[in-house]
Amino acid sequence: MPFSELDTAAVARTLSQIAEKPEDVVDAYFERREEMELPPDDEGPGLRSWREEGFAIRLVRDGKTWLATRDVVDGRPFAEAVRQVARALPSATYPEPALRPGPVLPSAAPELLDFPGAVTRAVRNHHVGFPVRITVRRHRRWVQVVGPRLVPGPEAETFYSVTAEMAWGRHGALFARLDAAAAESVAAATVALFRARQAHPPDLFEGAAVLAPAAVAVLLHEAVAHALEADVLARGGNPELAVGVPMAAATVDVLDDPSAAPEGVRRTTDDEGAPVLRRWLLRGGVVEQPLADALWARTSPVLVPGAGRRGTRHLPPGPRSSHLELLAGDTEDADLMAGEDSKAPALYLPEASRGTLDPLSGAFALHLPFARRLRNGTLAETVGPCVLRGRVADLLTRVAAIGRTSVAAGAGWCAKGGQKMPVWATAPMLRLEGVTVTPDGTLA
């Protein structure tokens, strides 16, 4: 661990000098990141590596945050940064604790080199062949948070991101492991895009939509997680007033549980050093516990910290989800596809490329690279790029049935507020009734 030799006791003693009020939040956030990337064959330079380490000192008082950050882990810059955030005695000097990060690891990532070939072979196993530009990147992060009174254990994350680019589309995914299953997942997604490349977008569609787990993951992230972040709720009023509000059908239970995320990205504390919890965002369709960090937890006793995340040390943390779970229902997948009336129009949405939420209006859009029509409970013709639109409060009440098999539903990047973070999900299939799907990007 890079920060195993950090003198956390000395750091805590220094921080305690600027925490003047009992309700002050003061912490030091030490971070080391390492990324290795293998770009497509036709792109130079070849293997790429990024290594960075540094720290941030933060003071939160009465809703105001002061932050000072450095790109080095050393005693003198640490003392300077403490002086910059201190409010009572800005000109005072502070002790320089001994800060000695661990050694730099060798720049090697042999697992990256084999992956593009594994995807190419997996594509061929689908009896098709087409050029795909694969970019694969390994992400590693080590975090140590130190407060004036508590020093939680260090945290580490390792995962992989893959981007597949083709003339007719692009697919991106995150994986906890870069194994044969990951290669097959990328291959299956690119083959599906290849087979849908000439499909026409549907006309305005109104009816039922069956979402595969990957599409459910994006829906949950945008329509539930973002909508229940304390800072997003605050744009429309008091965040604690959301608690107890019915937001979805009574069958919908959604949790955020970073401790149940895939191995490699599992967490016991958040990026503020607070213990993570199995947080019921929606229980029985009713809002139970919005996502909050230390700053927002200070504003209301009903908001509980433990969901503070940072995309970078240079920006303060914010309340964000890590690993969303939609609890399984009691409907077989085949019944979800058939629905109650087999003659009613229905679409199957295998994956979503992105989602957007307007926090003020609640307007929600799920962008789908392609979809399949459902006829008599079976998959029929493919339709091209389209958008599932609605308002969060209305859309989630249209959940008619939830599948009984939960699976790791893939993951993606969230870039809210310019902080790019990985988000993970576990979900079953889902059926929505009476939704609207419009063609995407055809106005020109």
Next chain:
Amino acid sequence: MAPPSPTAPIAPVIAAQLQEVLVSLVRRGWPDAEVLMKRGRSRRVELTTCTETSAFTQEQAWAVRAGHHRGSLFAAGTGEPRPDGPWPDPTGRAVRIPEPVPVPVWNEPSDFDAPLIGEREGLKLLESLGKELTAELPKARLLHAALEDGSSESDLANSRGLRARTRSRVATLYLEAAGPGRPDGHQTPTATLYLSAREARKFHPPALARRLADRLAVIAQGGPPEHDTGDMLLAPPVASRLLCGLLPLLVGPKAATAMSGLRDHRGRIGSPHLTLIDNGRLAGGAFESSIDGEGMPTREVLLIDQGFFRQPLLTWWQSETASGAPSGCTRRAGWRDLPVPGPTHLYLKPDPKIPVASLLGAVTQGYYLIDVTGGPHFDLTENRFALPVCGFAVQSGRATAPVAGAWLCGKISQLLQNIVGIGRDLAFHPLNGMIGSPTLLVTGLELRKG
């Protein structure tokens, strides 16, 4: 008094560090090597409806490109580069490093030395913006305002003997505001602005508040026409976004071929009013510099001259295989990024004699489109574009009704060929580089309901 120099000299300590790393890379058998070292600092102040944040950041980082004819690597990190790495093994394609070339004389702007905005000064600027906005449009409020003011110095050295030092000074401002609701109570209108200037003190709160208030009022009260044509008066934010969408036609060796499809029978790709320039040395520009991200000299490049296409933006290595002189147009967004070709300050040449009022007076029936409300669609192969916009319907030079929820649509060739008037109000926007345009009067385009 010392004569002006093209680039400031590298400090001896840093020069020695750069040299040590270069020697180490070359000794490893990687004759093509380049080392960048960068130091920066920034102040960021941010207001939301409930929170206030002040952050001060000091960054120090480096980046290395190196390799031989069989492969190459890129490595970057914080702190100072160590001669012994560790470096990844070179793979993939070879990397090419430029030979040094003379850099024309350039005077470093004096405001590079201006101090960063202070915490209180920055917060006061944001608070005054909120007050001005409410004064312009009662019940309007700032949802989010973030001001960042930064400066940096970069030192670059490569194994071919190039040595260069550049400084940079840039500030950005992000504003998000909500207005009073629509009369039908359907939706709260919101508007965002993202701006860039050389330093934070150049942002003018009353003007920005007026711009936000105009847009919020138009969105709150306006509706789209079903389908209409007429004269379209495009304000700088709209024209700049359209220009940004045309970048694939303006950058790189394939641009000339792509542009050829837009030529008319006289060989023009645009109206005689269309003169397009990129200038990395633009005085007062946010990215003003004498050299680009690889240490090559920047210059003013005439891309389109009175409707005739002259040359695309080309890096030194692209100009070896394409028609046109090198433009000094390699950008490094930051130390984490590889150098890539792109515009620095790309702009449509304004007509200093034409005020916007005279262009507006020339509109008999049409629209004055003041801002962009979402992401554009550009289909360069199908020669089409669509851009969500808001503004006003205009009759006989007078605004008659607000317009919102509309899409400006048409052919790209029509957009370029049918510019009939160009104003003097050149304004730049941080898009893909700084993209600038004055107000344009264009015919032959359509406005549709979104």
